[in-house]
Amino acid sequence: MAENMDSALAFKGSNYLRQRLVLSTLSGKPVRIKEIRSQDDEPGLREFEVNLIRLLDKITNGSRIEVSETGTSLYYQPGLLYGGVVDHECCKLRAVGYYLEVLVALGPFCKKALHVTLKGVTNDENDPSVDTFLSGAIPVLKRFLVVNDGLELHITKRGMAPEGGGEVVFKCPVRRQLKPILLVDQGKVKRVRGVVYAVRVSPAISNRLVAAAKGVFLKFLPDVYIYTDQHRGQKSGKSPGFGITVVAETTTGVFYTAEAISNPAGSGKPPSVPEEVGKEAAFRLLEEVYRGGCVDSAFQSFATLFMAMTPKDVSKCLMGPLSPYTVRFLQHLRDFFGLMFKLESHKKTEEEKELKTGASKVLVTCSGIGFTNLSKRTA
Known part of the structure; x- marks a missing residue:
């Protein structure tokens, strides 16, 4: 749970680090995270988490990052989300998908169009692969971009765990505003x-x-x-x-x-x-x-984030059962932006009742906060 201390949102533990850093960067609110694995035999931030913070530092301008000597405490004050051309060597302990989650979430809101080359492990058993991002996350982002020219993700080299050696290029255009969505028909x-x-x-x-x-x-x-x-x-x-x-x-x-x-x-x-x-x-x-639902369960958090960032208009999205990761993301959106989502249990269709198929779905509704990318002067 977040506590407001010295104007920084305070959290405890190592869980959901990416969510907190992404929302801190978008909201401009600093975060202080304490007791990071303080009870473990090896306390503090792991190598891949430090590597992620370095990547965030590369795509922002003027960020202030402080890590305690033991690594169990992190203070992050975000700077301007700049973007631009970045070359980054990822930690081999996590796949490129771990880093792509942050880049896809922040890409449309940068000052300069994002052009990132990530090197490391492209496919492993812990993180969604680059192929999954290409097939599942990019279509979600396309729905919110008014024009999706310049949105690219491709693998130039494959790198399997544990040694990696892969290379991935991600390009994302910047937008002044995203567009609200109405996505309630999942089709067949x-x-x-x-x-x-x-x-x-x-x-x-x-x-x-x-x-x-x-x-x-x-x-x-x-x-x-x-x-x-x-x-x-x-x-x-x-x-x-x-x-x-x-x-x-x-x-x-x-x-x-x-x-x-x-x-x-x-x-x-x-x-x-x-x-x-x-x-x-x-x-x-x-x-x-x-x-079921209109968004893959691995990328529900992207849909909720982009819905929150739209102009002050209502967005609706039908989703399958919410993953624990998405539930926590909704709580973090409330902490950083004061935004509450309306969650309604969606009734099964007559066909689903007859066939006794389909999981219970959730209709997710919110009114966007009217987030505007002031760095981009035109639409």
């Missing part, structure tokens, strides 16, 4: 697409992954296409591994994503079987479709 799944990647392993593994995943999806719909993404030589990173990302698209342009990845080399876990990895991704996607 009309096709499934996917990408399989196998780096520094036999190319035959890709075909086994594709066959296993398609075997599950073809029982439900015919339009299934999964392509293979082969990176060789310098573009294949430093560690072996393989994985699959699958995306279901609905008739109303909603995207659900899921992924599965092989156990990383040196993790002590047994080698992964391609068929099992393919089926795991397929079943995870079916579960995501069951949860």
Whole structure:
């Protein structure tokens, strides 16, 4: 819970660090976070968290950051959100997706269009992969941008855990204001697409992954296409591994994503079987479709953030069951902006009742705070 001390919002613990830093940067309110893993054998900020703070320092101008000697206390006073061209070496302990969450959230509100090159691990088992961001998060952001020219995310090199060696380029245009949305029709799944990647392993593994995943999806719909993404030589990173990302698209342009990845080399876990990895991704996607809503569950927090940042108009979005991460994000939005969301239980359709399918959904409504990017003089 936030406490107001010396004009800085005070929090305790290491959880939800990215949420607090993002909202602090957007609101201009400084934060003081204490007791960061103070009870652990290794107290204080981890290497990947310090690395994230360095990235924030690169895209802002005039930020004041103070970390105690033990690393258990952090004070962050945000500066001007500048953006521009940035080259950043990510910590190998977390995937690039860990850093992309912050960049996607802050990108539209920078002074200069964001052009970031991130180097490190592109795919691991802890964070959403770059493929998932491309399929799930970017479509959410596009709905709020008046014009999405210049919004790009692509992988130039793949890098599997633990050694990485990957490279990702993210470009985001700046906007003076976002547009409110009305997103309440999730539609029906009309096709499934996917990408399989196998780096520094036999190319035959890709075909086994594709066959296993398609075997599950073809029982439900015919339009299934999964392509293979082969990176060789310098573009294949430093560690072996393989994985699959699958995306279901609905008739109303909603995207659900899921992924599965092989156990990383040196993790002590047994080698992964391609068929099992393919089926795991397929079943995870079916579960995501069951949860429903108009936003993928991994990116609900993006939708709530952009809804909050819109002009003073009402935005509505139908979501599946809210994840604990999203619930905490809504509480943080209240702490930083004083903004309350209206959450209503959404009734199942007659078809869902008849088929006894679909999870209980939530209709999320809010009136935007009228956030304006003063650095951008025209729309």
